[in-house]
Amino acid sequence: MxxxxxxxxxxxxxxxxxxxxxxxxxxxxxxxxxxxxxxxxxxxxxxxxxxxxxxxxxxxxxxxxxxxxxxxxxxxxxxxxxxxxxxxLPRRSTLARAAAGERHLRQLIATNIDTVMVVSGLDGDFNPSRIDRYLMLVEGSGAEAVVVLTKADTTEDTEAAVEEMRKRVPKGNEIIAVNAKSADSVARLLKYFGPGTSTVLVGSSGVGKSTLTNTLLGESRQATNTVRETDSRGRHTTTYRALIQLPSGGCLIDTPGMREIKLTGEESLDGNQFGDIEDLAQDCRFGDCSHLSEPGCAVRAALEDGRLDNARWHNYLKLRDELAAATDSLEAQLRRKSEARVLTKALGRRLDEKYGRH
CATH class of the missing domain: 2.40.50.140 (Nucleic acid-binding proteins)
Structure with a gap:
């Protein structure tokens, strides 16, 4: 049949x-x-x-x-x-970033996905702040984020790295440490690759996305490369986005490594990723608290007693300023487009009045 x-x-x-x-x-x-x-x-x-x-x-x-x-x-x-x-056809989810350059243009990474696996290696290139940035992009995409820490075989204290990330990643998002070369280790991820599902891998070059893809496939189809010993940075082995059917029945989209992860201006800081910081700010004595030296600052109190990680707080400030600038750029571009349409219509009417409609 x-x-x-x-x-x-x-x-x-x-x-x-x-x-x-x-x-x-x-x-x-x-x-x-x-x-x-x-x-x-x-x-x-x-x-x-x-x-x-x-x-x-x-x-x-x-x-x-x-x-x-x-x-x-x-x-x-x-x-x-x-x-x-x-x-x-209508998209059920869309993962995008701002394209390189000064003009505000969204660049689609993948569409119609259920899960975004943010991949980071537990080596010299491990960067929790970069993971924060990825999670902000994922939050408004319509897909679920999972943090995958590869190269678990290269560190003696994997649990400590997972616990460190747990302070920064919302409770609803899973953090999984794996050895991307081991099928037994990667088996923990298979629940995200069931029939009819679509998952995209994102992360810097050299974190092991292609190695992970090959292990999930059970064959060496994606090219892999070594990383530099000086900084654990990798060279691009995946040069374009590609959707691959897996033996488990799911679809996997492998992407080239991203050196720049720009916000689009459409993200929000009051979602799950930084919702705890936004909630703390609501408890400050003054509504316009700058969280620097004002009395009754709930954010400063959380920093001092360890409830709020200092590095995460500084990354929040950096992303807040970048988001504000991206939002201003987006609004300015939309305003220019609207003005251009008005001018074009006005010019069309004048030409019709002078020469008649053809």
């Missing part, structure tokens, strides 16, 4: 019933973006992988990058040769 369309698509992470094709294009079919290259996209329909091109409207200059297909998207595909991506 042949598998149903829902069963076939569930192999690549589809959830629920399949929507009907548009009445004017009954030949359209659903596929998922599993990779993006300079020459186009690679899609999978649950049976076969194939190459496709975006419809011309996705290539228009000035289009918001988030409106273009991204790895993880479910799309409607036409029957051209090569096939065209005609429409992006």
């Amino acid at each position: 042949a598998d149903s369309p829902e069963t076939l698509l569930s192999r690549i992470g589809w959830r629920g019933t399949i929507p009907a094709a548009p009445a004017d294009h009954p030949e359209y079919r659903i596929a998922r973006v599993i990779a993006q290259h300079r020459a186009g996209y690679e899609l999978h329909d649950g049976v076969h992988a194939f190459n496709a091109q975006p419809a011309p409207r996705f290539l228009k200059p000035g289009i918001d990058p988030t409106e273009r297909p991204a790895v993880g998207d479910f799309v409607l595909v036409g029957n051209h040769k090569p096939p065209n991506i005609e429409q992006i």
Whole structure:
């Protein structure tokens, strides 16, 4: 008996019933973006992988990058040769960061994901503050964050590292230390890779994302590399985002290492990641407390008695200032776009009045 369309698509992470094709294009079919290259996209329909091109409207200059297909998207595909991506289906979750440069543009990392595994190595490049930054990006994505500490075989006190992270990571987010080369160790992660699930790995180069992917696959498919002995930094071995089907039935998106993790301006500090600090600030005697030297400051009291980690507090201040700047940049860009649309419409009306509508 042949598998149903829902069963076939569930192999690549589809959830629920399949929507009907548009009445004017009954030949359209659903596929998922599993990779993006300079020459186009690679899609999978649950049976076969194939190459496709975006419809011309996705290539228009000035289009918001988030409106273009991204790895993880479910799309409607036409029957051209090569096939065209005609429409992006609604996304259930979106993980993004601000693109490099001064202009505020969101760069999609992955879409339609259930879990984001923030991967960090327990070696010389271990950086809890960087994990804080990743968790802020994940919080508004619609996906669940899990902190995975790799290279547990390189340290004698794994539990101490986990306890240190527990002070910074919200209680609802799991922290798991593994040896990414060991299938037995990695088995603790399999509950996140069940049939129909989608998980993305994020982290710096050299933390072991590709090694972890190969162990989950049971074969060496992703290229790996060594890290520098001086600072434990790695070179990029994964050069593009790719969605991979796992033997467990889940889908895994491996991503290139990220050296810069910029906030988009749409994040919040009063969510789970820093909610405890925001709650402390509410208990300060003065509503405009700067948390420096005012009497009755609940934040200073928590720092002094150890309830609030000093390093985490300083990282909170840094992210707060960066978020404020990113928000200002976002608002300014939206205002410029709105003004440009008004000017364009006004110019169009004047031309119509002078030359008539054609």
